[in-house]
Amino acid sequence: MQSRDKRIAKIAVLFVAAGLVISPLEISIQSDRKELRFGGRGMSLKLREQMGQGLAIAFLGGFRGITADLLWIKLHHEWEAGSEKNTKDRWARIPPLAEAVIALQPQYPPFYDLVAWHYAYNFYHRELYNPDEPDPRVRLHNARHWMFRGETVLLEGTRNIPYDATLFAALARLYDDRGKFNDPERAANYWELSLDKENCPAYAHRMVGHAMHRAAFQKGDPQKFRETFDWWKKIWFEGRANPSEIWSPVRRGLRTMREFCLHFGLLGAEEDAALAQREAELNVPLNERVFTHAAPASPSGWRERFDVWNTEWLAPRGETPQLWEFVRKKVVELRPHVTLTEDEEDWYAQAEERLEVPPHDRLYKRKPAPQSDPPPAS
């Protein structure tokens, strides 16, 4: 063997041996990366087509972050251009770009959040009011397709980033939206899932209560009222140590649920008294207490109580007539204690009309239309 061949053989042996020696460490590093969910999806033909040549080279050079940022800017530009001209072809470029961006950096929550918002809100709206489609059923069908695509993006995000609350909260908002899924029960579940995660919004625990509250009304299931009552109660008593807690929504939620629970027999007098005692022990200011039978002392107290029940009365209603009878009774009971302006009453009457409340059940009257001048005599 010549000396040159010997040298080549030596080098070849060196590299093969080095590769074999280092393999266990390499495998261990790769498993660390998988465990930490580092790196995005690998290169594929589809991804290459979505990127374009220049960005594919940048990606191969290891510049995943910049590639994703540039595609993201391009996506944003397509959205703006499509919004301005209201042309479908520009927005049609968004989904492949969105897929590429998410594939490149699947660990970045804002990508999922914004893409889902485009699908479930912007695309949804565009399809729902598409002037080129005369059939409203087809329009709704097309719009709902994008709503479900938005949900799919967020669900994929929650699977890829299970430690961050952002996408759980976004999903909860989408489920809670009356114009979209209108599923407050699932919304409550997702708000609750977001609670122990990073970047959880400071209001998430209250959102659980609001969503449970709406779910209880929607289902009309007494047990749901009790569960919601327990949730608000937990915040009311255990959250006392939290100086940044905003108490008015908690108080309103708890007060409503308490009255429902008392009405449906889900809260006994003894338990109610015990809770009143606990409130006193915690030195909750008298005018803010929930578990007291005394009437609110101030006009604002009456107004707050009235607003709580009036909001329920004017909310979209479920299929439980006895629930609405009870809500109506509470509004009628509180109405004499508050003074409504003519405009307010007109506004509430309009809401009743929109909700198609039967005329004999209506509580408000429309403002009389202003008298128009008689037409001049010809």
Place this chain on the structure above:
Amino acid sequence: MADELNNQPQVTSLAAVRVGFSWARVQAIISNTLTESMRQKIYMVLVLVGVALIGGSNFITAFEFQGKIKAVKDLGLGVISAVGTLLAIIVTAQYLPTELERKTLYTILSKPAHRFEFLLGKYLGILTLLAVTVVVLSVIMGGVLLSRERGLVEEEMALSQQFNETQEQREKRAETIRGQIRDPEMIKALALTLAKLALIAAIALFVSTFSTSMIFTVVLTVMIFLCGMLVGNAKDYFSEQWGRWVNFGLAFIPDLNTFNVADDILMGRKLELMKSLKIFGYGLFWIAVLLFGAHLIFEEKEI
């Protein structure tokens, strides 16, 4: 007669003297390489482009209405990595062919200096150059980020005021911004980027020991670099198709993707010290192998 000859003092040629390894000689080569590299036009151009891009990264945020800090960091780290990679390949690739062409190599090797000392000195000189470049560009990126800090905190405060948030919540918002800007994990990301650059420089040095021209060295190193970036994907693909054992067939190519943790660190992920040390260990191992390989070739190379 024979005794007389034996008793005469031995006259040995200078070439036959076995000179031991000298760190001082290596240091001299390091400082010479560093000075020479810094004077090169290509170095100045690349660094100036890097400075301009990082300095201008603030403008990219005008196109982003989300993730403004992320865009600055992405661009900053991307530029550091790109400039460093180009430097590692181009500067390293030109040394041996240029030294041979100018015949300066003969002067150095006849000093006497070991060929290994020469290789090590050159490599460490380039490594120092890369480290200086990474530090300079990182400081500029840090400056750009800090200059954004105040504006971003003010934007958050305005938003917080809009939502009627408490003082504590406002402070939390400001703290989040500051935390993203002054993230100590960035140091790990930069250190691992430097480790990747050191490995690329070692690959270029290894290639340059058997190549005859700078162009060949650059092209081959770029190819190995791309293979290194894609070898992880290939291993995933092959192991899905034929099982994990196939990966041993690709084990001789260093997986450069291993060092790409910056993107994930920028998104707030944490990399434990032990796990980063493993990656450093992996890099050091391959650098040692490549330098040893370069030594084996260069030692027997006919100059």
